[in-house]
Every structure is written in structure tokens, then in C-alpha cells.
Amino acid sequence: MSKARIALVGMPNTGKSTLFNRLSGASARVGNWPGMTVELEIARLLVSARMVELVDLPGLNNLHGFSEDERIARHFLETQSLDALIVVLNATQIERQLAFALQIKQLGLPLVLVLNMADEAIRRHVLIDREALEKALGYPVCLISAKYGHGTQTVRQALEAVLQNKASTAPSQPRATQIQALLEDDAIEVQTTALLAEAVRTPQTPAITYTDRIDSLLLHPGLGVVAFFFILLGLFQIVYSVGAPLQELLGEILEAAKTDWIAPLLTPLPAALTSFLLDGLYDGVGTVATFLPIILTFYLVMSAVEDSGYMARAAFLMDALMSRMGLDGRAFVMQIMGFGCNVPAVMGTRVLRNPLQRRLSMLIIPFSLCSARLQVFLFFTTAVFSPQAAPWVLLSFYILSFLVAFLTAFIWRGQVGEQEPLVMELPPYRYPTFAYLALQALREAGQFLRGAGGFIIAGVAIIWLLTHLPWGVTPASPQSWAGQIATFTTPLFEPLGINNLLSIALMFGFVAKEVVVGALAVIYGAGPNELAGIVARSMDWRQAYSFMLFTLLYTPCLATLATIRRESRSLKFTFASMAWSIAVAWLASFAFYQIVTY
């Protein structure tokens, strides 16, 4: 039998991705679609010997919504051929979400209605007569808890039943026009009310939940904000105290492997090649690889924050601040996302509908201290500062990162016209599930390695060449190409306390920040373990701080710049944002270094 295609649709936060992961296991990948500008997650699964392609669509509030996500999902529904839809609703909120399922029904596709979060519905005393709904609607209805895997099997069975009846329906002109015509329909309203009366019992006044009790502290006008900053500080401490020792251990293992196993293997090769392989590729890539534990802990922690529902609270608490800068609380969330990696955060600005507001957000996200820059800072703070001082130094960069971003937004806010509305759900607190977090963290780390890997290897290879060419010079000496470039730019960097060798590393930070430490390893001709000692001896804390400050601000990596260009569709804007950040970086480092050495 032919391949079938099924899409998951539903309002934001109903658990589509959770169900998607449940159904697909680990087989998900990101796919491109003809005529679509974005990538969507797809997975293949076998349903009664038939290959099914499952697509996870972004959240829809209704079929004529104004957000970018809604446009993408709608465009997909209008243009792609589909065999069936899985409509995911939050069972607790069935009162308001059922109308959505009825709207979707008008598309004329076979449906499976999934009422997710059955566990929460029970806790909140929302009672649903599944069979009555099924009978009234005429298509399968499943009551499940995707997060705990309860009832996902019934979704598969329902899919089987639905697929048996139907051949693929190509996207037809009618489907698109149908969507156009699907404005708020009184008939749907009447139908929804009747269905709800028949099959659903919700409590008159919602019970006081544990979420309310937690929120009375965490959303408290004073204490909530204090708690917010303590939570941020706690996150850094976790990442720092769990990730850093692991990083050290991995560095030692890699170093031992190099001297004991790999170096002896390479003895038959010419010296120059051995040097390139060991001191170029192995050291560079090895140094970067030692930061993998940090990245994993970081994403583990970050997705826990997101999954628990705290991210929306951050938006709530921060909106007053952000709206004064022409942005909204969602932009603050993106700014926080940028602390993982600027690239997805820049893509995430799509939630801001106003293109000018998006640009403003894209202008300030590169100042977010991403995990790649964190690697550089962790290295330098550990090498140059005492273990007691290091976390505070690190924290100061997080604060500076926010300050510069806000100042930038404040300066440019006039470029954004009218304010966009802020309307979003505040979900109840939920326990993040570790397995799911781990899956996400691994996926992110994998994407980071894949996305950054090419850059890193190319970057490190280029550095090795620049420091070893022309042939015969002492590596990274003033006679090498790198040395010549550094000498040329000395007048620019001297007032910042940044020496020639460091300014070479900065040049390569243009490609990717994760190259910087690897570059230093090559420039100083050191292994991952010796580098810290050499760096500590070659600079004082002022120079180290000034260097880190410059690294924080001067430019995002190439991948981020490429994303900004793609999202803004403007090369001019991309270069303007780069010029802005370089200027800011130079001024900040200059001011800092001149003041502390005065």
C-alpha cells in the first residue's frame, strides 16, 4: 500500500510535540517542504503494515490566526496532500478548545480527536464522556496522557481504523477556500455548546490548585522578581558546578589518549602532517569536545525551565520592562533562549508578528551569552580567576549581556512602530519528565555538534595553516601569517589590553565562538590541559576580563549571522547589526580597560 501522510494539529501547548515523540520514538527528523519556508519535524511510523509520515505542525489558535506559526500551519494544511489529521486538545480546557476541533472538521479530512492531559483533567475535576463525544462527532476520540504514555496505543488503533477507509486527498482548491470561509461560524458555536452540555462536566469555579499556590510566590510583584533572579543564578550555578568537573575529566582523558595512543600511531607520518593532525585537528576539536558536558547540562536545565511552565512566568514578570523597549515579554523569553544558542532564538522571533519588532529582537539576541561563548568564559574564568570568584565573574557577564541588549533595544526602539498585542496562555506548573528532557538535551547537543562541527574543524584547520605558514616559521610567531595580521591590528587592540595572540583568536571567533579556545590551544601550541596554565601566566585579570567582554559583544557566530540574514531577508540589516555590535564591543572593552588600569 502507498505511503500515507498525517499531520498533528492543535492549539499551542496542548502536547502535540509530546505525542509526536511518543508515537515516533527516536525516529524524528527535520524536513523541508516544497513551498514552505520553514522546516517541520517529521517521523515515519508503521501503522498496520502501512508506512505513515507524521508531521508535527506549529500551534494554531484558530484557522485564521495572525501569528507566524498559524500562517505556517495553515499554509501546510492548504498546500500539502494529507490522508488524515490528528487534532490534539487539552482535555482540561475542552470547553474552549472543542470549537477548534469542529472548525478543523470542516476541512473534510478524516480526523482522530486526541484529548490530551487526561491526568490534569481528572485532577481539576473535568469529566468527559468520551463515547458520547465519539458518537456525536462521528470520528474516533482518544482520551490520553501523552506525557505518561497512557492511551497512546489507542491513538495508533484509531489511526489504523481511519486509514483503512480513505485514500489520500490531494490539496485541492476547495481546501484553501474552505479555510478562507471558516470564519467564526454560529453553527459551530451552537454545536459546541450542545456537545459540551451532553458530554462534558466542568466545575463551576476552578479549584485552587498547587499552581495557584506556587504562583502567589513566584508571580508576586516583589518576591516574584527576586525569585526570578535567584532562579537564574541557580541555573548558572548548576551548569557550572555539574558541567565544569565533567569537562575537566574529559580534557584529561583526551590528553592521555593523545600522548599514549594517537601520537605513537602517527610516528610513521611526516612531522608537518603529524603536527597538523595532532596540534591542529585533535587539540582543537578535542578542546571543543570537552565542553559537551556543559552544553548538555545547560540544555537539560533550560528545557526543564521551559517544560515546567516557568518560561511563560518570565514573560509575565518581564513584560513591563520589555514593553518599554518596544518589545514584549515574549522577546525576553527569546532573549533567554539566546543564552542556549542565538540561532534558535533568532528563529524564535517569528512569534513577534511585527517585522520591525522582530528586527529589534534580532538586533539584541546576539548579545545573549550563548553556550559557545560560555565555553570561552568558563575557560578563562577557571584559568585566571579563583574558584570562589569565577562564578561571580561569570554572573557579571550575564548581567552585562542583558544590559547591553536592553540599552541597544532602548536606543533603537523608535524604529518599531506600534506595539503588538501580548496574548498568551499561562500554563499550570508541570513536572518536567527526565527522559524527555534528556532526549531534548541530546538532540540539542547533537544539533550543536552537527551545526558547529563543520565550522570548528574548518576553523581549527585554517588557524593551524595561518599559524604554520609560510613553511618553516616558528608556529604563531610574528613571522607567521597570523602574526602578521595581529601586528597589523595591534593599534586597535592594544588600548583594550588584548594582546596579539588573543586578537588572532578573536578573528576566528567570527566563524564560531567555540573555535576561540581551540584556536588558543593551537596558537600557544598547547594541549587542552596545559593551555589554562599558559593563559594564566600570560595575562592578568584585567586583560582577561577585557578580552571576555569583547568576546561577549563583538559579533555573533557565522551561523547566527546567516540566520539573521535568512530571517530578516536583508543583507543590509545583517551587516548593520554586525557593525553595531563590533562598535559596542570596542567601546565597552576600551572603557573597561582604561578605567581599571587608570
Place this chain on the structure above:
Amino acid sequence: MKPSDPVLTQLDQLPVGMLATVCYIEAQTEMTARLRALGIKPGNQISVVRSAPLSGPLQIRAGQTDIILRRSEAATIHVNPAF
């Protein structure tokens, strides 16, 4: 209930914790549709749970759903407080 009814108030003026019934919404079609999808539509009961610091957004409760809404948008929602 007529729009001119003196009992009506705007949602941003509604005291925290007081239940009210939505009467009409004075916003653009798209915004009205979004609010409706979130459960804020004429006839439904809603209340303000709390407001964010520094005149930040409001936390609105509509049935089983909590929503973040700025004061300016809340002002477009006219409600009839239940006493």
C-alpha cells in the same frame, strides 16, 4: 446589556478576584478571534487573578485557562461585574 450601560467596566479596571461576565470586545477581528479561542468571548465569566509589577500585564482566568494580557488590550474588553 447595552454598551452604554453604566454597570459595565473595562477589564483593566476590574478589581482583582472579582468575577465578571464578558459583554463585548472592542478590538480588531483578528484579536477578537484570538481572545475567543482563549475563552474570552461574550457571555463567558472571567476574572483578574493578579497584575504584574510596574503596570505590567494582567493574569486573566477564563474557565480552566489562565491568560496573560496587557492592560491596553484588557481595556478593550468590556465586562459586567458580578456583585
